[in-house]
Amino acid sequence: MVGKHSAVKRCKWLYESLIHDRPCYKQKFYGIKSHQCIQMTPSLFYCTQQCLFCWRAQSGDLQIKWDEMKLPSWDSAEEILQGSLKAQDAILSGYKGNPKTNWRKFSEALTPRHVAISLTGEPTLYEPLGELIHAFHNKGFTTFLVSNGTVPSKLAELSEEPTQLYISVCAPNEEVFRRVCRPQVPNAWAKLNETLSFLPSFRCPTVTRMTLVKGRNTSFVDGYAELVERANPTYIEAKAYMHIGFSGLRLDYDSMLEHGEVYDFAVQLAERTGYAIIDESVESRVVLLSKREKPIRFEHR
Ligand code: SF4
Ligand code: SF4
Secondary structure, eight states: OBTTTBEEOOOHHHHHHHHHOOOOHHHHHHOOOGGGEEEEESOTTOOSBOOTTOOSOOTTTTSOOOOTTOOOOOOOHHHHHHHHHHHHHHHHHGGGGOTTOOHHHHHHHTSOOEEEEOSSSOGGGSTTHHHHHHHHHHTTOEEEEEEOSOOHHHHHTOSSOOSEEEEEOOOSSHHHHHHHTOBSSTTHHHHHHHHHHHGGGOSSOEEEEEEEOTTTSSSOHHHHHHHHHHHOOSEEEEEEOOOOGGGGGTSOGGGSOOHHHHHHHHHHHHHHHSOEEEEEETTTTEEEEESSSSOOOOOOO
């Protein structure tokens, strides 16, 4: 926990990178370094949706209920930045005792350079989000912001854009959206569509991220294609749901697609959108599509 409502969690890929020299797919695609990445959220308990595939504990999962839209008084961006750096330091300290740690990478990891503002919750609910992004940029970080797109007013008025903006698009139509993403706010589908409509106005690279759950949201590819046409993102990431965390209470193991099934979905999407498959990561079951030949890479010093 960082302050009252933020959190940092060690990403599995930070571990894999330091111990087994296996970086995450975002390092493969975009050049950010897994071992120098902080995975954090400023909105640990708050979200506008209760997606079936979400790994976070949602209200009711642990016989504890809370109103996920009853927002707190917010900690300042500077407090969250400093708290996140401290938390990452504490996380890294354990690797000193691991004989398998790659020491060159470990010393680089002590100076994190990238932050994934995602983890859990909806980050656009955090009021001074633009200030938080600015605070990280000011420290020399690249920032990837992941939003479910249901707070368009907030995205439209962001005082500073992230380095790359992800919008989750996990349903091809409103009916599937209601069943899979389980919105907790009125007009969430219309709001997501509004966000997609102004996505082309962002200067930073944009991504529509599709988390695919077998038998739940993989049909109606035409619907996805229409949403992509509206958003005109720099990239599409089609990715299999992973059976981890609290999603195990809502979905079974077989809900995960094989990589080949994700690839087939991506081929169908490519045929309908004019986007091409430009990369993939079999171990993460993700396929990258774009109109660019190669992704933009953000190398760190
Ligand atoms: S970019 Fe995401 S997957 Fe990669 S190390 Fe950071 S939090 Fe983990
Ligand atoms: S939008 Fe993200 S944090 Fe919210 S329920 Fe869905 S997956 Fe979880």
